[in-house]
Amino acid sequence: MIGEIIAIGDELISGRIANTTSGFAARHLFAAGHDIYAMHTIGDNPRLIGEVLKRAIKRVDFVLVTGGLGSTTDDMTNEAVAEALHRSPTLHSDILKRIREHLGHDHAPGNLEKMAWLPRGAEPLNDKARMAGYLLVHDGVPIFFLPGVPYQMRELLQAHVLPKLAGWKGNHHRVKQRVYRTFGLPETVINNRLLDLEQQNSVHVGYYPVGCEVHVSLTVLEENRQAAEEKFIAADQTITRALGDALYGIDQESLPSVVGKLLLQGNRQLSVAESCTGGLIGKRLTEVAGSSDWFAGGVIAYSNHLKEILLGVDRDLLANYGAVSEQVALAMAARLSERIQTDMTVSVTGIAGPGGGSEEKPVGTVYIGLLHQNKVSAQLYHFTGNRSRIREKTACTALDTVRRALLFDSEKEDF
Amino acid sequence: MIGEIIAIGDELISGRIANTTSGFAARHLFAAGHDIYAMHTIGDNPRLIGEVLKRAIKRVDFVLVTGGLGSTTDDMTNEAVAEALHRSPTLHSDILKRIREHLGHDHAPGNLEKMAWLPRGAEPLNDKARMAGYLLVHDGVPIFFLPGVPYQMRELLQAHVLPKLAGWKGNHHRVKQRVYRTFGLPETVINNRLLDLEQQNSVHVGYYPVGCEVHVSLTVLEENRQAAEEKFIAADQTITRALGDALYGIDQESLPSVVGKLLLQGNRQLSVAESCTGGLIGKRLTEVAGSSDWFAGGVIAYSNHLKEILLGVDRDLLANYGAVSEQVALAMAARLSERIQTDMTVSVTGIAGPGGGSEEKPVGTVYIGLLHQNKVSAQLYHFTGNRSRIREKTACTALDTVRRALLFDSEKEDF
Numbered sequence: 078m079i080g081e082i083i084a085i086g087d088e089l090i091s092g093r094i095a096n097t098t099s100g101f102a103a104r105h106l107f108a109a110g111h112d113i114y115a116m117h118t119i120g121d122n123p124r125l126i127g128e129v130l131k132r133a134i135k136r137v138d139f140v141l142v143t144g145g146l147g148s149t150t151d152d153m154t155n156e157a158v159a160e161a162l163h164r165s166p167t168l169h170s171d172i173l174k175r176i177r178e179h180l181g182h183d184h185a186p187g188n189l190e191k192m193a194w195l196p197r198g199a200e201p202l203n204d205k206a207r208m209a210g211y212l213l214v215h216d217g218v219p220i221f222f223l224p225g226v227p228y229q230m231r232e233l234l235q236a237h238v239l240p241k242l243a244g245w246k247g248n249h250h251r252v253k254q255r256v257y258r259t260f261g262l263p264e265t266v267i268n269n270r271l272l273d274l275e276q277q278n279s280v281h282v283g284y285y286p287v288g289c290e291v292h293v294s295l296t297v298l299e300e301n302r303q304a305a306e307e308k309f310i311a312a313d314q315t316i317t318r319a320l321g322d323a324l325y326g327i328d329q330e331s332l333p334s335v336v337g338k339l340l341l342q343g344n345r346q347l348s349v350a351e352s353c354t355g356g357l358i359g360k361r362l363t364e365v366a367g368s369s370d371w372f373a374g375g376v377i378a379y380s381n382h383l384k385e386i387l388l389g390v391d392r393d394l395l396a397n398y399g400a401v402s403e404q405v406a407l408a409m410a411a412r413l414s415e416r417i418q419t420d421m422t423v424s425v426t427g428i429a430g431p432g433g434g435s436e437e438k439p440v441g442t443v444y445i446g447l448l449h450q451n452k453v454s455a456q457l458y459h460f461t462g463n464r465s466r467i468r469e470k471t472a473c474t475a476l477d478t479v480r481r482a483l484l485f486d487s488e489k490e491d492f
Numbered sequence: 493m494i495g496e497i498i499a500i501g502d503e504l505i506s507g508r509i510a511n512t513t514s515g516f517a518a519r520h521l522f523a524a525g526h527d528i529y530a531m532h533t534i535g536d537n538p539r540l541i542g543e544v545l546k547r548a549i550k551r552v553d554f555v556l557v558t559g560g561l562g563s564t565t566d567d568m569t570n571e572a573v574a575e576a577l578h579r580s581p582t583l584h585s586d587i588l589k590r591i592r593e594h595l596g597h598d599h600a601p602g603n604l605e606k607m608a609w610l611p612r613g614a615e616p617l618n619d620k621a622r623m624a625g626y627l628l629v630h631d632g633v634p635i636f637f638l639p640g641v642p643y644q645m646r647e648l649l650q651a652h653v654l655p656k657l658a659g660w661k662g663n664h665h666r667v668k669q670r671v672y673r674t675f676g677l678p679e680t681v682i683n684n685r686l687l688d689l690e691q692q693n694s695v696h697v698g699y700y701p702v703g704c705e706v707h708v709s710l711t712v713l714e715e716n717r718q719a720a721e722e723k724f725i726a727a728d729q730t731i732t733r734a735l736g737d738a739l740y741g742i743d744q745e746s747l748p749s750v751v752g753k754l755l756l757q758g759n760r761q762l763s764v765a766e767s768c769t770g771g772l773i774g775k776r777l778t779e780v781a782g783s784s785d786w787f788a789g790g791v792i793a794y795s796n797h798l799k800e801i802l803l804g805v806d807r808d809l810l811a812n813y814g815a816v817s818e819q820v821a822l823a824m825a826a827r828l829s830e831r832i833q834t835d836m837t838v839s840v841t842g843i844a845g846p847g848g849g850s851e852e853k854p855v856g857t858v859y860i861g862l863l864h865q866n867k868v869s870a871q872l873y874h875f876t877g878n879r880s881r882i883r884e885k886t887a888c889t890a891l892d893t894v895r896r897a898l899l900f901d902s903e904k905e906d907f
Contacts, residue, residue: 092519104507355778363770
C-alpha cells in the first residue's frame with residue numbers, strides 16, 4: 078500500500094526537537110512492504126493540518142498522523158481533523174474514565190478532558206488511557222492518529238498500525254521479513270558481501286546503522302505464498318553465511334538479551350567492574366526483563382579510591398601503571414570476581430574524554446578485561462568519536478566480548 | 493520571514509537514511525528569526541517535486557529545497573523545477589568547466605554534465621564545482637536549492653542562505669528565545685499556570701515532554717529590538733515564578749549537569765547504590781564531561797548477595813523486610829557511605845517489572861534513600877509504565893532528590 082506520514086508539532090518545525098518518529102515509521106512501513114509517497118512536518122496549525130490531510134486522503138491508500146493529541150492548548154490535531162473532515166468531536170466517556178482512574182481523582186485538571194473528545198467515527202487503538210491514538214476510516218482510507226511521544230508512537234505503530242495494514246482489504250502481497258542484528262562489521266563490508274542478493278527480484282535488503290551495530294533487513298514480497306517462502310529461505314541462508322559470527326541476533330533480540338540467554342544456558346552469573354562507562358554496561362544488561370537470573374551487579378569504580386576500596390585493586394598497581402592500563406583492567410576483573418564469587422566478570426577502564434588524554438594514552442584508549450573459567454585476559458582498544466560514542470562503543474564491545482566467550486564455550490561443548 | 497523546507501530523495505522516504513538536514517535547517521532558520529510553515533520529505537519524483545514546490549511558492553516568503561542535485565539518474569530536481577516553473581534548462585559552462593577541472597580530464601562521465609544544466613535564472617551559490625546549490629527567485633520568492641549531503645547543505649546554509657535571507661527586503665524581526673527545563677510538574681499543570689502568558693501578542697510558549705521531564709520554550713518575536721527585550725524579560729520572570737523549584741535548568745543544562753554543578757559548589761562527592769536501575773543513575777551522571785570531579789562511583793547491587801557483600805547490608809534486614817523496603821534503602825545509602833567515605837549517597841531499590849510484583853509491593857514500588865550531612869532518609873514512590881519507564885522515572889527522581897537536597901543547603905547558606 079502507498080501512504081503518507083504527517084508529523085504535527087511546533088517543536089518539530091522550530092527544529093527544537095528532531096523528528097525521529099517519521100523516519101522510524103517510514104522504515105518500518107517500508108520493511109513491511111509499503112511505499113511512502115511523502116512525509117510532512119507541520120506546526121500545530123489547524124488550517125494546515127486539515128489541508129495537508131485532505132490532500133493526502135485523495136492520493137494515497139493510508140495516512141499516518143503523529144502528534145498534537147495531548148492535553149495542552151497547543152495540541153490541536155483532534156479539533157483540526159473534526160473540522161476538516163466534518164466529523165464533529167464526540168466524547169469517549171470510557172477514555173475519560175480511564176484518564177481519571179490513571180491519574181487519581183484529586184488530580185484531573187479540566188483540560189485532560191480534551192483527550193477524550195475525538196472526531197466522529199474514531200476507534201481508539203489502545204485501551205490504556207495514558208496512550209492516545211486512534212484509527213479513522215475516511216472515504217475508505219485508513220488514517221492512523223498516533224501520539225508524537227516517540228516511545229508511545231513506536232509501540233502503537235508496531236502493535237496496531239502494521240498488523241491492521243497487513244490485513245487491510247486490497248493488500249494481497251505476501252511479505253516475509255527478518256532483521257539481522259550484527260556487531261563488529263562495518264556497513265560497507267556487509268553491503269559488499271550482499272550485492273548479488275540485492276539484485277534479485279522481489280528481494281529487498283536494507284542496511285541500518287543503529288548505535289554501534291548494523292542491522293540488515295530482508296524483505297521478500299511476492300504475490301504467491303510458496304514463492305515468497307522459497308525466496309526467503311534462500312536469502313536467509315545467504316545473509317546468515319555472509320554475516321558469520323558478527324550476527325548476534327534476529328528481529329527483537331538485543332546484544333544484552335543474547336548475552337543473558339547464553340549465560341542462562343551455561344548456568345553462569347555475570348558481574349561488571351566499570352570505570353569510564355560509569356554504569357552503562359549494567360544499565361544495558363538490566364534493561365532485559367528477568368536479568369536478575371544471570372546478572373549479579375558489580376561496581377562503578379569511577380574514582381581510583383573506589384577501585385581500591387570496593388574492588389581491592391592494589392594501590393601500587395594504580396600508581397605504577399595508571400588506572401587506564403592492562404594491569405588494572407586485569408585486576409579489576411580478578412579482584413571483583415574473588416570478592417563476590419561470580420563465574421564471569423567483565424571490566425572496563427579507559428579515557429572517554431574530552432579531557433584526560435595524553436600522548437601515550439589518548440582519548441579513546443580503553444582496556445576491556447574478562448575473567449572467565451578462572452582465567453583473566455584483557456584487550457586494548459582505540460575508539461574514536463566524542464565522549465558519548467566512546468562510552469557506547471566500550472559498552473557494546475564489552476558485551477560482545479562476553480558473548481563471544483560464551484559462544485566459544487558452547488561450541489566446544491558441541492564436540 | 494516564513495518559509496518551507498522540501499527534502500528530496502528516495503533514501504529518505506524509505507527511512508533508510510534519516511533526514512537530519514531539514515531539522516538542522518529549521519533550527520538555524522528559527523534561531524535566525526524565521527518561521528517554518530511546513531517541511532516535506534518526498535522521493536525523486538518529478539511530478540510531486542513540482543507540485544509541492546509550486547504550492548509552497550504561493551504561500552510562503554522563501555523556500556529551501558535539498559537533495560536531488562547530483563549526477564546520477566535518480567537525481568531529478570533540476571529537471572522537475574525547469575518543467576514545473578517553465579524555466580528551460582540552461583547550460584552553465586563555467587560550472588561544467590570547474591567540474592571537469594576538479595575531477596581531472598580522465599574522469600568526467602557524461603552524466604556529470606547534468607549538474608551544469610540549471611533552470612533558467614538560477615544563480616549558483618558557490619564557485620566550488622564540487623558543491624551544487626543555487627538561488628532561483630520566482631514570483632519574487634527566493635528558492636534555495638542545496639545538495640542533500642549533510643555537510644555540504646550545512647555549509648551552504650550558513651555561508652549563503654542565512655546571510656541572503658537576513659538582508660532580504662521586508663525582513664525586520666528580532667527574536668529572543670529560551671528553553672526552561674523542569675522535573676516534577678505535569679505538563680498540564682505547567683500549561684495551566686502559563687495560560688495568561690500564552691495570550692500575549694508576539695509571545696509564543698511551547699511545552700515538550702522529554703523523557704521524564706517537561707521542557708518549556710519561550711520565543712519572543714518583535715520588529716523592535718527594545719520591545720523584544722522588554723517582553724522577553726517580563727515573560728522570563730513570569731515563567732521562572734510559575735515553574736518554581738521544578739525548574740532545574742536553562743537551555744542546554746541537563747539534570748545530571750546541574751547536580752554536578754551543585755556538588756562542585758558545595759565541594760561534595762556523590763556515590764550511588766543502585767538496585768533496580770542497574771547502573772542507569774551512574775551512567776547518566778558520567779555522561780557529564782568532568783564528572784570525576786564530583787562523582788566517585790558506587791555499587792550496582794542487583795542481587796541480594798551483592799547488597800550484603802559489597803554494601804554491607806545486614807542479611808537479617810533483607811530477610812525480614814525484603815530487598816524492596818525502606819529499611820534496605822536506608823541501609824544501602826548508610827553502609828556504602830561508611831565504606832567509601834563520600835559526603836552524599838543516593839540509593840534505589842524497587843520493582844521495575846514486568847515480574848517480581850506482589851499485592852503488597854506491586855510493580856513500580858520504589859524506595860529512594862539519601863545519605864546527606866550524616867542523616868539518612870528514604871521515600872516511597874509508586875511509578876507507572878513499563879520496565880523502561882519505571883527505571884527512567886526512578887533515575888530522574890533520584891537525581892532530583894540529590895538536586896533538591898543540595899539546593900536546600902545553598903539556600904540555608906544564603907541566610
